[in-house]
Amino acid sequence: MILITGASGQLGQDLITLCRAQGRDFAALARPDFDFEKPDTVIASFSAAQPTIVINAAAYTAVDKAETDQDAARAGNHTGPRLLAELCAAADIPFIHVSTDYVFDGNKGAPYVETDPPNPTGIYGASKRAGEEAVLATGAKAVILRTAWVYAGHGKNFARTMLNAGRKMPVLRVVADQRGTPTAAADLAAAILGIVDKINQTGWQPGYQGIFHATNAGETTWHGFATAIFEEAARHGYESPEVQPITTADWPTPTRRPPDSRLDCSRLTQTFGVNLPDWRASLGPIVAALLALDAPG
Ligand SMILES: NC(=O)c1ccc[n+]([C@@H]2O[C@H](COP(=O)([O-])OP(=O)(O)OC[C@H]3O[C@@H](n4cnc5c(N)ncnc54)[C@H](OP(=O)(O)O)[C@@H]3O)[C@@H](O)[C@H]2O)c1
Secondary structure (H helix, E strand, O other): OEEEEOOOOHHHHHHHHHHHHOOOOEEEEOOOOOOOOOHHHHHHHHHHHOOOEEEEOOOOOOOOHHHHOHHHHHHHHHHHHHHHHHHHHHHOOEEEEEEEHHHOOOOOOOOEOOOOOOOOOOHHHHHHHHHHHHHHHOOOEEEEEEEOOEEOOOOOOHHHHHHHHHHHOOEEEEEOOOEEOOEEHHHHHHHHHHHHHHHHHHOOOHHHOEEEEOOOEOOEEHHHHHHHHHHHHHOOOOOOOEEEEEOHHHOOOOOOOOOEOOEOOHHHHHHHOOOOOEHHHHHHHHHHHHHHHOOOO
């Protein structure tokens, strides 16, 4: 039985949807029953569920807020996942954990590979990096997937923010000097379940252990992403705002974002045979879902 944590989040929701659609045996946990800030709940819900594999989609994801909310970020991204990994290690079951492109400073100037040295620029990235190291140190059968720019047809994300802002403002200013890859939570969920299948088919292999990059294919900037979102929305009669390119310096944030956090995902494909499609291919249905979700009136 697959145990999914973070059931209320973007990835958690899309994992649940896919598991249901595929008739998989799974259980899903959310707060308050499963809360990394209350380790007792983690231990109790894990032992009640008796999983054969765990997918951790729970995390502290408020990047800027983390700067002033360090204890919660540490619990959600470091000590909480470490405890879950310890439980998986003790039960001798695989643990699939999710991390971020924000472990990198974004100065490489080319897509990052898994062996590139991390250098997070803020508390969120540092807490996720500490989580990666702590999970691996438990000796659990851990697959750690670094993803990026996650969005979905629900939850809180850039696409939803853009569509709602564009309803109110005729001009939006969007950062055009940060490169990366928008990743659909549904595509990441499908890749994760592909990894589950591979582990089940072959049994655990030593090469599965460690860190893998897992984003959609292709790349863009936040400005390019916003422009593509509005192109898709226009097909549904949405009146698009003007999207003006600005620089990072024009849009200061508490946490500095990596200027170029593209991730090379070839290790994921070579090891597990899973591929995430080009980011543009997944955008249309998500924009349609978000327009329906937030339709005025
Ligand atoms: N979103 C992105 O752009 C992005 C980019 C790179 C990597 N990632 C990583 O991708 C993974 C999935 O992200 P997502 O976008 O699906 O995140 P999300 O939508 O923000 O969902 C996070 C989930 O974690 C839960 N959570 C937060 N704090 C918790 C705690 N202390 N104990 C237990 N559960 C807790 C949330 O529950 P509540 O609903 O109760 O808050 C929610 O279910 C995370 O590991 C994240 O770091 C995300």
